Amino acid sequence: MKLNPTTEQFILHWGEMGNKWGVNRTVAQIHALLYLVSKPMNAEEICETLGVARSNVSNSIKELQSLNLVQTTHIMGDRRDYFTTGSDVWELAKVIVEERYERELAPTVTFLEQLMDSPEFKQENKDVQKRIKDTHQFVETLTGWATEMLKLSSGTLSKILKLGSSVQRFLK
Known part of the structure; x- marks a missing residue:
């Protein structure tokens, strides 16, 4: 061709x-x-x-x-x-995000949970503990948000992303 x-x-x-x-x-x-x-x-x-x-x-x-x-x-x-392959770029993006989550973020969440549950963690300096907990919370929040966004239709997801920073007005 x-x-x-x-x-x-x-x-x-x-x-x-x-x-x-x-x-x-x-x-x-x-x-x-x-x-x-x-x-x-x-x-x-x-x-x-x-x-x-x-x-x-x-x-x-x-x-x-x-x-x-x-x-x-x-x-x-x-x-x-x-x-x-699919012809809807939004659906393809969702597949990519889901696959990257499974391969990259899910193992990190599991690792951080195991790390925080380990006896060694309790012996760690408080600043390090806090940073690891903050990292875990960040990754969990990010992946939770992404999971919810992936449930949306392509049209709805497109509209939300086009809102960009203007979504802030709904938070005030």
Whole structure:
């Protein structure tokens, strides 16, 4: 598949951003490609379009599937696997936030709870105890808020985020 210049630029940029987000460049480029073309593609089509090795595509697809960002589908009469991703950017963002929570924040909450429950913690200096407790409270508050936001529809979430700092007026 030949990409239009705008599509190509988006995919290349998304790959660069993927690196900054801790995701392999090819993983991010494949996700961007599937998002933009919004049709199922098989691994060979992805290889040809992006000019990457088949093994790289296979590994990247597996990673995207583990992140719940790519699904496998089939086409009648074709034995190959085809891959798709969601078309709603808000829903994709929710999946990314949920996955990052599970991989990054949930283990931190568990660790902090275990740390605070340990006998060694009670022997620790009061300032260190306070900072660890504050960290735990912060992470719990942040993840609690994120969990509630993820329950909202894309439309409602969009409206809330567009409110930005003007939401302060409701708190006064």
